Amino acid sequence: MSTLPPRFGIWALVHGSRAALQDPDEPYDASWARNKTLVFEAERLGYDSVLVAQHTINPHNPDFDQLEAWSASAALAALTERIEIIAAIKPYLYHPVVLAKMAQQIEHISGGRFAINLVNAWNRPELERAGIGFAEHDARYAYGREWITVVDSLLRGERTRFRGEHFNVDDYLLRPADPFRSRPRIYVGGESEPARELVADMGDVWFINGQPLDAVKTLIADVSGRKRPTPHEPLRFGLSAFVIARESGEAADQHLAHLFALAAKDAPLREQQKSNIDPKAVMFQTFAQTPRVGSNGGTAAGLVGSYDTVAQRIADFHRAGIELFMLQFQPFETDMRIFAEEVIPRVRRLLG
Template sequence: MSHSSFTSPSSPWPVDLARPRFGVWAPVWGPFAAQHYPGDRFDASWEFNRRYVLEAERLGYDSTLVAQHNLNPNGHELAELEAWSGAAALAAVTSRIEIIAAIKPYLFHPVFLAKIAAQIAEIADGRFALNLVNAWYKPELEKAGVTFADHDDRYAYGDEWLSIVAPLTAGEHVTHQGDNFTIDDYVLAPADPSRKPKVYLGGESEPARDLAAKRADAWFINGQPLDVVRELIASVADRPRTGDPIEFGLSAFVIARETDEEAQRELELFWRLAEEDAPTLEGVFANADPKAVMFETFRKFPHIGTNGGTAAGLVGSYDDIAARLVEFYDAGIALFMLQFQPAEREAKRFAEHVFPRVAALLADRAEVAS
């Protein structure tokens, strides 16, 4: 586990405390869970995303994930913030927070995406990363006339794609002859090796795990119970790898309150609202790749929120959630990528009440160990 420190004087974390990092999902497609939550209107605008990420940075969050969809899976008539122009703009207006932009390789030729990534990395002064996602929502490719390839073929494509993007963003000359691409001595500038974007990878199938071990700096796991997460971490950590050890991140939807009873009442509200959203969710599942492992996982662990959401168990009192976070951290989770609803209110609540409790637990343990 790495030490983290901040230049921000308002940081809630003691300098040099070994701790996990915390991030927020940028609200690129509107609310994360219920479309009918009282008082939480749909908003996927640039202005809302800018305001939310700037406030997250002020509160002490370390990262933000900008998910990529051309079409909003909750309804094509709904707005969806474009991930890469949005990430560039966020890089320009922030000063400390890591900007992670998701990318679906079939939508961008690797040379031209690498150019965009290297430029954003310069704008962000090294705070930029990309999250390779090999696509699951079929309409946004098929409606544009782009072939939605078979699951395993998409990972083979992503492997070759990433083998080109990664060295280009480090300023290396790339010559490549593969199944999908032919590159003749290409080099990009600016592309500073010290600002090379970190590579996150999502997906829990066997090809995804192989690719994570082979090429990713970090692997994102969907929200699931602690024992399952431990098994997933071991599965990837045990695979052949060159270079630094891989890091692990976890997605989760949080409901944090003073007492467990209050949190459970809020969870019950979300389950009632989920009944109203059921037709929308059925449409999302109907348009998803049936071979995508995450949807098998979602059926196994009913939850609120996307990407596993409340299945990670971060629903309860501030003290209980802090203790669970430390357990996940001990299991190997370095970054928690969190969703909230209403986003601004609940992200602030988490920072004010849970950050200090996590810091206290880790500081007390470090003092005892010393």
């Protein structure tokens, strides 16, 4: 069981709806205006974190809108007061020295509430069409390991010297250093063997994609048993999940069926998207095994049911070691409020 109280976060709507793209009750709106309002309300409702996923082009359809993660995160850092802002980063898109300086600045703007979510990319066109190239799966993780090694050192305020296959950094120092903590928190996603090795060596929190409790327990046992470098505290765990909480289980199941029906309309787009996905990405191999709605595992975590049922399942995940629950909803704003008002208090009562 996590020794820390549970935290609850939301996925920013950086590319619109999470479960179905053609929902009359959920406008496909990835605008800065909507996301700013969404995060303001999440903070007011007591949510602890917001994850701003990074895509330069929309992963569903390049003609659709896409929020830019890092400029949006800097703005949110200035406008909010309490919520943690987690910006995803794909290492091939930024040199580590440049990214570390950006992260350090957002850490100062936020007053020590900023975090990085390291992801090693699965959407081929995003990199190929930019002329960057899309390396093989394990090669991307080798690149990411060098990249985060440089970033980690710079964020700690260290005079950094690094020579590797991809980077040659000579006597680099960033100032001003972080006055709030040793460095911003680093989240790592991915469930392949290279991802597990990377998070054990370099991460603070491992983001696990939504899946059943027993599978999550197995993943936590594997990674928590790995040796950690001495500068790092014990690894913490987060879970992505799509939530449908209603007064009754029947009402929740009806809404799930409604979302499945809406998602079926997106089938041609999803088929097109498959050709853009790295088949070695474990996330998509896992997704193929369980029908679900929502991204990053979505409803596969089983957080669908009455308020009491969803609260109990979250308590069970927390007892298994999950500290942060990074949540999706649809309709997002309405269900985000319901969860805050009905489910979070129940979870806290269950966990004492």
